[in-house]
Amino acid sequence: MTRFLILCLICALPVTAAPELTEADRQRLADGTSDNTGVLDQEDGFYVLLRNASTWKGGDFSGDAGAAVAPPPDYGFLKAKPEQARGNVYLIEGWLAGDDRWPTLVNHSSDKLVRAGDPSWGDQVTRWTIITEKDNPGATVIVLFNDPNAKMTAPKPGSKVRIAARFHKLWTIRSSDGTPYTYPVFIGGAAEQTEQASASTAAGGATSSLTKILAAIVIVAGFFVVMRILMKKVSTGSGGGTQLHDRLEEMRREREREASGQQGDEAEEDIDDLPEDPVAALRVLRERHHE
Numbered sequence: 001m002t003r004f005l006i007l008c009l010i011c012a013l014p015v016t017a018a019p020e021l022t023e024a025d026r027q028r029l030a031d032g033t034s035d036n037t038g039v040l041d042q043e044d045g046f047y048v049l050l051r052n053a054s055t056w057k058g059g060d061f062s063g064d065a066g067a068a069v070a071p072p073p074d075y076g077f078l079k080a081k082p083e084q085a086r087g088n089v090y091l092i093e094g095w096l097a098g099d100d101r102w103p104t105l106v107n108h109s110s111d112k113l114v115r116a117g118d119p120s121w122g123d124q125v126t127r128w129t130i131i132t133e134k135d136n137p138g139a140t141v142i143v144l145f146n147d148p149n150a151k152m153t154a155p156k157p158g159s160k161v162r163i164a165a166r167f168h169k170l171w172t173i174r175s176s177d178g179t180p181y182t183y184p185v186f187i188g189g190a191a192e193q194t195e196q197a198s199a200s201t202a203a204g205g206a207t208s209s210l211t212k213i214l215a216a217i218v219i220v221a222g223f224f225v226v227m228r229i230l231m232k233k234v235s236t237g238s239g240g241g242t243q244l245h246d247r248l249e250e251m252r253r254e255r256e257r258e259a260s261g262q263q264g265d266e267a268e269e270d271i272d273d274l275p276e277d278p279v280a281a282l283r284v285l286r287e288r289h290h291e
Contacts, residue, residue, distance in 0.1 A: 028045060033086060033169050050146055053146040093161070096158065096161050102126075126150065128142070141184045142185045142186070144187045
C-alpha cells in the first residue's frame with residue numbers, strides 16, 4: 001500500500017519542461033517561417049521560438065530529465081518534412097565546432113536583431129555550431145540560444161555537448177565551389193557539457209605540457225629530499241653510510257675489471273685517486289663512468 005502511494009505521488013509531481021507553444025504560436029510559426037533560404041532570416045516564426053526560449057529555466061530538458069522527455073532528432077525526417085517537426089523539442093548531442101554572437105556585420109547584414117531592444121532577447125543571440133556525427137562535418141546543426149546578456153560560456157571546441165532546443169527551419173547555403181549544404185536550425189534552451197575536448201586540441205596540449213612540467217618538478221624535488229636524507233645518514237654514521245660504502249667498493253671492483261685491459265699501475269692510481277668522502281667519491285666515479 002505504501003509503495004502504491006509513493007508511486008502515485010511521483011506521478012503527480014510536475015515534470016521539468018519548457019513551456020509549451022500555444023496554438024496561436026504554432027500558427028504564427030507555420031505562417032512565419034520559410035525553409036532553405038539563402039540567409040538565416042528573422043521571420044515572425046523566429047521570434048515566436050525566441051520568446052518561448054526566454055521562459056526556459058536552466059534545467060529544462062537538460063541532464064537525465066532532458067533525456068527522458070525530449071527525443072533525439074531524426075535528421076532525415078527533419079530535412080524531408082520540416083513543416084511537420086517545426087516547433088518540436090529535441091535533445092541534440094554532438095561535438096562543439098564553434099560559437100559566436102549572431103548577427104554581426106561579419107556574418108549578416110547587421111550587427112543587431114531586426115527586433116532588437118526587446119528585453120526578452122536583447123540585441124543578439126548566441127550561436128553554437130554542433131557536429132552530430134564524429135568526424136563528419138556534413139552532419140552539422142546550428143543552435144541559437146536566447147542569451148540577451150551574453151552570459152553563456154561555451155566549452156572548448158571538440159567538447160561533447162547535449163542541448164535541448166526547438167526545431168526552427170532548414171537553412172541552405174552554398175560553399176565556395178557551389179556545393180549546397182543544408183543545416184537544421186534550432187532555438188533553445190538548455191545546454192550541458194558532457195565531455196571535455198580531448199588532449200589533442202591546442203588547449204588540451206597546453207594542459208598536458210603543464211602536467212609534465214609539474215611532474216618534473218616533483219621528481220627533482222624528490223631527488224633532492226632523498227639525497228639530503230642519504231647525506232645525513234652518512235654524516236651521522238648510520239646504516240646508510242655502510243650501504244653507500246658497500247656500493248662504492250662494488251663500483252671500485254667493477255672499475256678494476258673494466259681496466260683489466262689497461263696498465264695495472266694506471267688503473268690502480270685511477271681508483272686510489274678518489275676523495276676520502278664516500279659521497280664525493282661516488283660522484284667522481286659516476287662522472288668518470290659517463291666519460
